[in-house]
Amino acid sequence: MLCIALLALVGLTAAVPAFKHSHGTRLGSSAVDAFKTNDTQIGKQGFLDQNLLWTGGIVPYVFSKTFLNEDIERMLVLKAMQGIENATCVRFVQRTNEQNYLQIFADPFRCYSSYGRQVSSPNGQRIGLSISNCFPNGSIGITQHELMFALGFHNEELRLDRDEYVDINWTNIKAANRDLFQKRPSTAFGEPYDFGSILHYGMFDFAIDPTVWTIKPKEKYGDRKIGQREQLSAIDINKINKMYNCDGSAPIKVA
Structure with a gap:
């Protein structure tokens, strides 16, 4: 507590x-x-x-x-x-x-x-x-x-399936920061892609030209907002609960 x-x-x-x-x-x-x-x-x-x-x-x-x-x-x-x-x-x-x-x-x-x-x-x-x-x-x-x-x-946009949901503007990202946008293998705990995650970059993060986007939802998701820093999303909460086995079905056992 x-x-x-x-x-x-x-x-x-x-x-x-x-x-x-x-x-x-x-x-x-x-x-x-x-x-x-x-x-x-x-x-x-x-x-x-x-x-x-x-x-x-x-x-x-x-x-x-x-x-x-x-x-x-x-x-x-x-x-x-x-x-x-x-x-x-x-x-x-x-x-x-x-x-x-x-x-x-x-x-x-x-x-x-x-x-x-x-x-x-x-x-x-x-x-x-x-x-x-x-x-x-x-x-x-x-x-x-x-x-x-x-x-x-x-970050959410590092999921392996992110290219189905967002575009990355590599030309507007400094070479030293491009590793920040590289996808990583693993598990998303069965949760859908979360544009509203507190762990999603905003459209202009790490931009060379701050007036030009670095990451944005694909056209079919164009009305989705990204980069909020207000509070955990419902999916963020689900992922924490799944990662830490909060339902009690499989308690974490680590050193």
């Missing part, structure tokens, strides 16, 4: 993990996505290797000292966690002595996260949430976006 005892949630700082996702160039990032793990471990949208999931759906966390004076943003992060908890069996708990845990810190500019449960350094697995860029108008959507990565998901 998520606890609101904010003053106890202080961690130390650490080096940025090797495998991370950065939210988008509109936040000033030029980082290349971290699809460097073995492809057999990566899902079409979710990991297949249970060792990259959080044991029993329990995710320990701390706030870095960089959040000490950011009361509003700390509350928004907790609200984002609560939204996931209310819809799934995943639980975020304040870290006591767990070896693997999330350290949530205030990156100067970017919003990013590692994919899945990583073997943490002594100072934890970092999620970077820029105070100025990751909470627009008091929104929790970007935080939930990054938390879904930490739970073990990738």
